[in-house]
Amino acid sequence: MTVMKSAPAPQAATATASDDAELVRRALARDGTAFRTIMERYNRRLYRIARGILRNDSEAEDVVQEAYVDAFAHLQDFRGESSLATWLSRITINEALGRLRRDRPAVELAAVEAQRSEARIIQFPHTGASADPERTMAQRQILQLVERATDNLPEMFRIVFVTRVIEGMSVEETADLLGLRPETVKTRLHRARRLVRDQLDKQIGPVMMDAFPFAGRRCQRVTTAVMQRLGLRD
Numbered sequence: 001m002t003v004m005k006s007a008p009a010p011q012a013a014t015a016t017a018s019d020d021a022e023l024v025r026r027a028l029a030r031d032g033t034a035f036r037t038i039m040e041r042y043n044r045r046l047y048r049i050a051r052g053i054l055r056n057d058s059e060a061e062d063v064v065q066e067a068y069v070d071a072f073a074h075l076q077d078f079r080g081e082s083s084l085a086t087w088l089s090r091i092t093i094n095e096a097l098g099r100l101r102r103d104r105p106a107v108e109l110a111a112v113e114a115q116r117s118e119a120r121i122i123q124f125p126h127t128g129a130s131a132d133p134e135r136t137m138a139q140r141q142i143l144q145l146v147e148r149a150t151d152n153l154p155e156m157f158r159i160v161f162v163t164r165v166i167e168g169m170s171v172e173e174t175a176d177l178l179g180l181r182p183e184t185v186k187t188r189l190h191r192a193r194r195l196v197r198d199q200l201d202k203q204i205g206p207v208m209m210d211a212f213p214f215a216g217r218r219c220q221r222v223t224t225a226v227m228q229r230l231g232l233r234d
Contacts, residue, residue: 020084027075032232039068039223042085045167046092047214047222052162053096055151061222063099067092068226082176089177093159149196160185161192 026034046067051060071091078087153161163174164185175182227233 021080024075024078024080024084027072030232032227035072035227035230035232036223038084038088039226040219042088043219043222044214045085046088047218048162048167049089049092049159050096052150052159052166053093053100053155055158059099060096061218063092063096065222065225065229067095068222069229070095072226072230086173086177093177153192153195157188157192157195160188161196164189165193 023034023038027038043064046064047060050063050067051057054060054063067088071088078084150158150161150166159178160174160180163169163177164171169177171182171185174180175185178185180188
């Protein structure tokens with residue numbers, strides 16, 4: 001897919017790790033700006049991951065908030081063995097899965113496989129070049145179709161699809177994050193694509209990277225709520 005991100009250059013990865021370590025050091029010293037910077041940097045990724053599991057906007061937002069509070073309460077446990085993004089993502093996944101298990105019984109693998117064959121794909125409407133002043137609204141409607149088609153994926157494939165295609169993480173990052181073998185990640189992604197690719201690829205292209213937005217008031221709301229719960233001022 002054209003929306004895949006390439007792996008970060010070694011220099012960029014090193015710079016990010018160094019920057020994260022500094023942010024963690026400052027956050028441990030109760031620097032409010034560091035907390036806010038961490039959240040603004042990773043809000044979107046964590047929200048997309050949580051929503052990929054829960055398929056519910058408000059629940060995903062709650063999970064991100066709880067994940068941050070949990071992470072910041074145990075920030076001294078971050079050793080830099082993985083990136084800060086991966087560490088926060090794992091906490092978010094655990095929080096989302098915990099909520100999912102509370103809401104419904106565990107699903108057997110056979111049931112998940114059966115669900116895969118029944119997943120419904122939204123038929124994509126024809127769109128052509130137009131000077132329609134409502135183009136922005138139309139684009140948002142297209143993104144909603146992406147979200148709905150993603151929601152229809154079986155759970156075991158959906159989170160891989162979200163991390164790889166929408167979030168743009170590499171196979172290795174996804175495997176590390178989800179505790180899977182890289183070959184398993186590739187297989188699950190292939191199956192997920194079979195359900196959505198024919199319907200969406202030609203219509204969406206690069207705008208897929210804007211699916212499941214987490215910015216503006218929603219981003220600010222979560223950041224402010226966590227800062228308040230930590231007793232920190234802006």
